[in-house]
Amino acid sequence: TYVRLHTEAGWMKVDATWPQSARALGMAINDRFIPGVDMDVACSPIDVFEVPDGVDPQTFKEELIEVHCGSDTDRRDRFIEDMSLWLAQTTVPG
Numbered sequence: 001t002y003v004r005l006h007t008e009a010g011w012m013k014v015d016a017t018w019p020q021s022a023r024a025l026g027m028a029i030n031d032r033f034i035p036g037v038d039m040d041v042a043c044s045p046i047d048v049f050e051v052p053d054g055v056d057p058q059t060f061k062e063e064l065i066e067v068h069c070g071s072d073t074d075r076r077d078r079f080i081e082d083m084s085l086w087l088a089q090t091t092v093p094g
Contacts, residue, residue, distance in 0.1 A: 001061065002041045009036020017042045021091035
C-alpha cells in the first residue's frame with residue numbers, strides 16, 4: 001500500500017517500504033522524504049484505487065482488503081506480521 005500525496009511541489013508517491021537495514025536483502029528503501037519527488041514503492045502496483053471524496057481512507061483500504069482477500073484476510077495479516085518479525089530478526093540496523 002502506498003499513498004499519492006499532493007504537496008506544494010506537486011503529486012508524489014509516498015511509501016513506508018522497509019527498514020533501511022533491509023537494503024542488503026534488495027528491498028526498496030526510502031532514505032528521506034523530498035516533497036514532490038516520488039519515493040520508491042515496495043512493489044509494482046497491479047491496480048490503483050483513488051479514495052472517494054468524503055470516505056475515510058483507512059475504512060476504504062479495509063474494504064478493499066476484504067473484497068480482494070475475502071476469507072484469506074486473517075492469513076494476509078499473519079503473513080505481514082510474520083514478515084515484519086522476520087525482517088526485525090534478520091536485518092541489523094546500521
